Amino acid sequence: MSTWQDDASRDLMSLGGRLALLTRGEGSHVWDADDRRYLDFLGGIAVNCLGHAHPVFVEAVSKQAATLAHISNYFASPAQLELAARLKRLAGTGDDGRVFLSNSGTEANEMAIKLARLHGGKTGKSTILVLNGAFHGRTMGALSITPKAAYRDPFEPVLPGVRSIDATLEALEAAFDDSIAALFVEPIQGEAGVVPMPDGFLARARELATERGALLVLDEVQTGSGRTGEWFAFQREGIVPDAVTLAKSIGAGFPLGALITFGAASDLFYPGTHNSTFGGNPLASAVANAVLGYIESEGLLENVTARGAQLRTAVAELPLVSGTRGEGLLIGITLTAPVAAEVRAAAHERGLIVNAPDADVIRIAPAYTIGDAEIEEFLTLFGEALSAVAATIPTPTETHA
Numbered sequence: 001m002s003t004w005q006d007d008a009s010r011d012l013m014s015l016g017g018r019l020a021l022l023t024r025g026e027g028s029h030v031w032d033a034d035d036r037r038y039l040d041f042l043g044g045i046a047v048n049c050l051g052h053a054h055p056v057f058v059e060a061v062s063k064q065a066a067t068l069a070h071i072s073n074y075f076a077s078p079a080q081l082e083l084a085a086r087l088k089r090l091a092g093t094g095d096d097g098r099v100f101l102s103n104s105g106t107e108a109n110e111m112a113i114k115l116a117r118l119h120g121g122k123t124g125k126s127t128i129l130v131l132n133g134a135f136h137g138r139t140m141g142a143l144s145i146t147p148k149a150a151y152r153d154p155f156e157p158v159l160p161g162v163r164s165i166d167a168t169l170e171a172l173e174a175a176f177d178d179s180i181a182a183l184f185v186e187p188i189q190g191e192a193g194v195v196p197m198p199d200g201f202l203a204r205a206r207e208l209a210t211e212r213g214a215l216l217v218l219d220e221v222q223t224g225s226g227r228t229g230e231w232f233a234f235q236r237e238g239i240v241p242d243a244v245t246l247a248k249s250i251g252a253g254f255p256l257g258a259l260i261t262f263g264a265a266s267d268l269f270y271p272g273t274h275n276s277t278f279g280g281n282p283l284a285s286a287v288a289n290a291v292l293g294y295i296e297s298e299g300l301l302e303n304v305t306a307r308g309a310q311l312r313t314a315v316a317e318l319p320l321v322s323g324t325r326g327e328g329l330l331i332g333i334t335l336t337a338p339v340a341a342e343v344r345a346a347a348h349e350r351g352l353i354v355n356a357p358d359a360d361v362i363r364i365a366p367a368y369t370i371g372d373a374e375i376e377e378f379l380t381l382f383g384e385a386l387s388a389v390a391a392t393i394p395t396p397t398e399t400h401a
């Protein structure tokens, strides 16, 4: 008899992953095929903002699926119009903002790259400036603005006209010449290990982009939709971008992405220049409306901020932990040694899901709905995993003995 791993190796594209065969979820927990329970503090990589099988999500999917699921972009739907207006309001675009709905983060960024090209075509600017450590997605355009060699090198040649610099104020000042059509920035680089931009970076990027006539595009696929305790991470910085991309938590598990434009950037696209068959269909839009509406009506962003602070304080006391990064419920836990892979595995063995985006960083991105019970369970399981790994690391005195 073949195991599920045999089936996966035979039938699925060989791309890694598949740490367990998960069959159901409820709240912050998921269960595998052997009915083993896991506390899910990764949330499908910062996606399941209401946890699993939340009644609001279930009702929205069921109701809209039974009403009207898909219609193509030849038509509009009330759900789509409601979502576009909601996103404009939450982002604070004012009247002249515009919204396009896609199916994923990488697609939202593809459209933002096209926005940069349209802007460049109008202004004679050809360069897209990106930051080392950035992750913008896996399709060819988004990959081209993702400098990480391991992701990009096998697929060269990628899009021309992309320049990458370190995420420092000095590098930004030096690089920002008149050839720059757009700068892409994640306010916090999630995939790099929850690495925030340096103090003042976004404000200076905004100034330089305005001075030089470039677009400031913020990739808030991971930080947006309330993840950091604000609807958008840029709102903490007191700046307004020209465009922002969203995905991940916006649909709480239903595939959906968005590009939101501000001001003059809203006039760059015109009929025929972009579209998507599935993007923003009534089903996806209705789910996002229900999810975002619930976050708003329940005041969940306050919980994101409070629980994030509570977690960061408590985690700092655990063995092997050197510090924490991030905002709200996007948290990078840095370790005193490059043992994040071992800690992740030890956590998994104990029924806790986290991930290791870098050799010395554990990332958590739990549901916005977590309370004391989930945090207590997390601290117990994570503390045990850290202690187990710490016990395998020789102390300096032992090394020299």
Ligand SMILES: *Cc1c(COP(=O)(O)O)cnc(C)c1O
Binding pocket: 103, 104, 105, 106, 107, 109, 135, 136, 137, 138, 186, 190, 191, 219, 220, 221, 222, 223, 247, 248
């Ligand atoms: C996850 C992520 C993407 C890609 O989103 P997909 O939905 O996986 O295509 C892009 N940018 C950032 C910042 C992300 O975290």
